[in-house]
Amino acid sequence: MIKAILIFNNHGKPRLSKFYEHYSEDTEQQIIRETFHLVSKRDENVCNFLEGGMLIGGSDNKLIYRHYATLYFVFCVDSSESELGILDLIQVFVETLDKCFENVCELDLIFHVDKVHNILAEMVMGGMVLETNMNEIITQVDAQNKMEKSEVRIFDHENSQSPSYI
């Protein structure tokens, strides 16, 4: 099971944090900081697997991370997940983001956090891998976005006094 998915930049600022197990808000922030400490110490050419920090389950859990330019993508998983499989999953996630945002960069993640969450929700649900086919994911996300936009337009016609939303 995946315990948490974190994206933060080279200075430790969180860009996305999704926890699949309950932690208090303070603990969540501490986990993010601790993970950043552990991951940022790593050299460039070492392996992508780490023992989990104290707060997130210790040595039962592993941190599988990938470093892309200015962002770290960290998946905290327990022993039931295949490490190489998760590594591939991170790759698929990033490629999907790239497709959805057209050459994704950190700013896209910053200003469209909710969209990133929606994409992630199509891939991982309840801590388990849902869908790994990039095209499938993108199809679903596009359909949902279309539905949202069409809804807004309908309501817009009805409430002609309220300011236009798009």
Add this chain to the structure above:
Amino acid sequence: MSPSVRLQEMIRVIRSARTQGEERGVIQRECAAIRAQFRQADNGGRSHNLAKLLYVHMLGYPAHFGQMECVRLIASPRYSEKRVGYLGAMMLLDEKQDASLLITNSIKNDLSHSSQYVQSLALCTLACMGSAEMCRDLAPEIDRLLRASNSYIKKKAALCAVHIVRKVPELGELFTPAARSLLSEKNHGQCVTRDTHTYMPDLVQIMKGLVTTGYSPEHNVAGISDPFLQVRILRLLRILGRNNDAASDAMNDLLAQVATNTDSSKTAGSAVLYETVLTVMDIKSESGLRVLAVNILGRFLLNNDRNIRYISMTSLQKIVVTDHNAVQRHRGTIVDCLKDPDASVKRRALELSLALVSAVNIRSMMKELLLFLSSCPPELKAQAACGIFNAAERYAPSQRWHIDTILHVLTTAGGDVRDETVPNLIQLITTASDLHCYTVHKLYRALITDISQQSLVQVACWCIGEYGDLLLRGECDEIEPVQVSEDDVLDALETVLQSHMSSPATRGFALTATMKLSTRITDNVDRIRSIVSIYGSCIDVELQQRAVEYNALFKKYDHMRAAVLERMPVIDKSSPDHSNGESGGGALKEVEPPKLKQGEAVTAQEPANQVHDGDNSQDGHNTLMYSCDNLGSPTLTVYEKNGVTLKLHCHKQSETGLTVTLTASNSSDWDMSSFTLQAAVPKSVQLHMKAPSGDFLPARGTATLTQTVLLNNPNKVGLQWALWIRMSYTSQGSAFQDTMQIDSFPGPACH
């Protein structure tokens, strides 16, 4: 102005804040605005406000006031608001909050919604944060959805079902029939669930299909047909075949095929191979297959990609117990990985190396491990030291080698070893009697080089104290002897005593060692005496006590000193005192005079310390004379010497208490003044002395002094009424003092 831009506007403003304080201010203002807007009844921009709040939450600021807003948004008919509401629910709510119960109904309604995306939102949220009650309520709905015709929904419902089963295991049976039908479908995504035995032939079928189909354009990750599914199925096969022979047989061919056909040049292929190997190892596979698996792992070990090396070592760790010899073949590579700059790889290599140590390769492995210890990262030092000790203990080819190894570890990583190392090493040294000379020379050299490693210093002090004569003799067979004089040795010990790097325990060791040397050296006994008396006023209570006792050994009990401080016998490893590690402590306890308590003033009920229950009663002698006095209850004369007579009269007071009256009389020709009595009792007894009638004993028995003593034994432990009395008085200008022991009290009334 578009609210979605307002979200981005807010983000821009937050990012432009230059200091943490500024950022906090901006966020507080925004939160206040959001709170105000939430309070308004109907507001078009609710979803955007919540989105802003979620961003703020991600940065770590409190956002719990948005919980009710989430509930409201989820109930809204609009998709965009539902979306944000559910996202908020996943991030802000959890099973412990009460608000989560409120959304149960909304989720229920949404699960029957006409739009599949709304259904999927509900399923997603339920899977993320559904509590046990919610799961129980909504399980029938999920079951219904599992049978729906829409594959998109089926997938999500399946995962939701898994979450429910995790939370509420009883509901697992509810979902089994649905799961069965799922498997017969071709859609790969649905196979990502758990199930029971009967589906195994189906699975094997699917797996074969996947492997033989080859290139499948839909689910392709770098040329391997759907690796995630393959991995999942393999894991399932592993669970199924773990204790099941029939299942394992059926899987053998398939696994062999997968192992040989999968291309391992890409990560995805390696993932599949890795799972195959793990499955082969876990199930009862035939030996040929196991050899194949180990060879694959060996190939992984030589791979340039560190990730692959890491996971191969992880899996080798699992199989080293069962297939020890197979893994031994790769020992060389594993030992090389100890030098890898990557800390994770180092850790794995260390664990694996420790598991691979055997009687045959102990010497070479130990060399490598010791080399590793001197350069390893600090978090691995303790584990490495512990592992080295265990290995050395099990496979040491000779005692000298063993001692050398332990000393080497202590010099390099002395701060990280466990506390039992010191007594273990001491015990080892005492057993190696022919190596005493060698050991003490080596330890002396180590001591004068460096006194910062506490364990090493403790052992060195102990050895020098014990075998100091061997050191001073200056000859040794096994090692180049050190020519030292007694002063050098005492200097070394004194340095340890005075250094502020030494812990209190270490200083204790050094002091005792110094004391022991007093019987082993001839010239500098005065120096030792002065050292010991200096520490009689040390602030550390433990050291002070020791010094005072050693002083007493020099003064009062000098005749016993040699006997007390002689060489210790070989320590038995299982004896309880062993853990103490201290030498003369045991012997000294016996001759220690009991600590006495002032009995003048009315004291609190403090039990006297230091006095042992059973020990001293044996060497007490009774000069008891029974005499009956007028009162009918017996009086005992406990002391009669130098004209002083002390009589003891006891009355029984309660079940656990005893009252004793001491009467003193003076039959000599001289008056006695400042007559005081002090008493001590065993630990289990409480003592309470009343004020004496006076302190002047006139001569020739003209008057007597009495003092009442209350004894209380709340535990009724054997009713041991042992009592020590010390009397002191001045007669003819000189002070007298004497001690006596009373360990049985007269008369049936007293028992």
